[in-house]
Amino acid sequence: MPKVQFWYEFASTYSYLAAMRIEALAKAAGVAVEWKPFLLGPIFRAQGWENSPFNLYPVKGRYMLRDLARICAERGLPPFRLPEPFPQNSLYAARLALIGAEEGWGPDFARALFQRQFGEGAVLANKAVLEDALRAAGQDAGPQMQRAETQEIKERLKAQTAEAQALGIFGAPTLITQDGELFWGDDRLEQALAWTAKSAVKQ
């Protein structure tokens, strides 16, 4: 089955939209999804942004909220909630998701956590929230929380974020195909999956 990499950031609202629908769309397209959590902060800082562009440009931030409200309603997602503050600290979430990507529970964990954050306004770095999402993904929360604190996982997340930057990723979500195409945004999900399926047929 052809594969696509799904690079996502927990603090990113459009990563949430994509995370909630990518598996259904990928299944329909006959494509497998590799979930790749990473941190956008270091990449934004390299572009000279010390904050989310949605905060730096308030008119764009207000539009984003309306855009998300409309899309969540259309897709049957809970009414959109912006957590306080925005963006949230996604460091612990990403470390856990990295373990989950390896062990197979990453997508369930990510969806549970995204839904708590943007459907309920939960604080992403809150221990109880993270533990809830781990349990929703069938995990024993304590040991996974401990493993996320190890030097090994910390270093691996740094390496994964460096990989994102090396791939030319500048926002989230981003899809990378096996033939090296980069698609940015929830809006490009269908196109990236169709591209992946078509490239596979050609080979």
Added chain:
Amino acid sequence: MPKVQFWYEFASTYSYLAAMRIEALAKAAGVAVEWKPFLLGPIFRAQGWENSPFNLYPVKGRYMLRDLARICAERGLPPFRLPEPFPQNSLYAARLALIGAEEGWGPDFARALFQRQFGEGAVLANKAVLEDALRAAGQDAGPQMQRAETQEIKERLKAQTAEAQALGIFGAPTLITQDGELFWGDDRLEQALAWTAKSAVKQ
């Protein structure tokens, strides 16, 4: 028939994409389109940008080119060409399109000019290019070029750009529905048209 306002900027690559397909999509949705040319420059400057964000953030600019190449190929448009320099000076084009919006030839003129610019790399402020586009829209080029230089048209374009800003427009293309919803980008065209058609049924 329900109406939607289509706010576009000639120097904007995604305005080009939307301009080339909006009438066909609107017809299918049973929606009428009001073409509203405006200048994005003053609005960008008010946000602190002295240049296109695609120039300010080169990684985003490179992505935009690839994104446009893929979309143009998918939609059967000519291979995308970025004019030199980018963005182009769209002042004269917008003034002419404003006259055309009143007289009914605005959309034909806009499509002809967009295609010269982004399909052939033509210089937008070049007199011969503008005259060609006027003729493609069935116009006598000389008198329209003269009228575009009048104080009346200059002032009306300023007023139209101020109206865009007052509506909260921060990018192009933007669609505004009769019930005041703002949709940004070629990616939101289908959604804006569906919204317009649905709101009309409700009334």
